[in-house]
């Protein structure tokens with residue numbers, strides 16, 4: 001396999017690079033037979049359509065536009081991913097008792113009931129899946145185990161390769177019923 | 178996908194265990210059965226695969242410094258373009274785009290359905306959504322990209338609208354620009 005000594009692509013793709021002129025010189029000098037094959041007539045690439053300069057520029061603009069659109073979309077998705085987090089809320093139930101609510105788990109592909117069970121057995125307490133006022137599933141854990149839950153989730157996310165999702169432990173005094 | 182990839186994204190290199198090497202070999206053959214007769218050139222029995230770990234759980238696997246395949250998360254193994262160039266065309270499933278699509282692909286865009294259905298294009302075999310394909314181009318001999326079908330080839334023909342193939346690797350992207358030796 002021969003690659004262009006100038007732009008590194010297979011020489012048949014040199015015409016799409018920015019160094020086409022230098023690429024051609026290199027190929028003619030180093031691989032004359034291949035040069036003949038790729039540029040059979042007067043050094044013009046075979047199959048190059050006789051597009052006008054205007055048409056060519058229009059295509060270039062279209063390429064740039066589409067690439068920009070796709071990049072913007074990818075960036076938006078990344079930003080969304082980075083801004084996503086799982087909230088571990090420590091909620092005062094009465095004077096000395098707290099419960100822990102884990103919200104935002106819908107962002108990761110996780111079996112809620114199974115996760116609740118894991119929490120229950122891990123922290124030797126009760127845990128269940130309930131619906132938040134917004135209609136999203138949350139896990140409610142009895143007992144003041146916010147830090148343990150946070151620690152577990154951080155480790156879990158990193159194991160799943162989701163370390164870009166943040167876990168935040170917050171105090172939540174005013175729990176809406 | 179790896180348009181802006183650079184050497185700085187590499188975090189570590191290590192030789193992999195021979196048991197892991199065997200299972201990767203098996204997995205690669207499972208994914209691309211036609212590679213079986215070439216597998217000893219691709220992953221020579223006596224040579225050691227190196228795992229080059231990068232950001233975002235991307236791993237590049239090299240043999241004697243040359244990129245063989247890469248893997249992100251635990252997804253399927255993606256053959257490198259230089260590997261595809263070394264092997265016969267029918268080793269990997271492939272599609273061919275029309276000439277007009279080349280510029281878009283080399284600019285880092287995905288492939289729109291019309292680029293796969295017009296006169297210069299070809300989809301010789303029916304594939305399901307998610308299939309990895311080598312991407313060839315009208316009037317060109319060598320593959321210019323590796324991509325994944327966003328919809329089945331039948332749907333690409335039928336709908337002929339929207340993105341048909343997401344481009345994973347292309348000539349001149351960050352992975353390509355790491356050079357023949359990583």
Ligand SMILES: [Zn+2]
Pocket residue numbers: 004005006007008009011013014017019023024
């Ligand atoms: Zn060149």
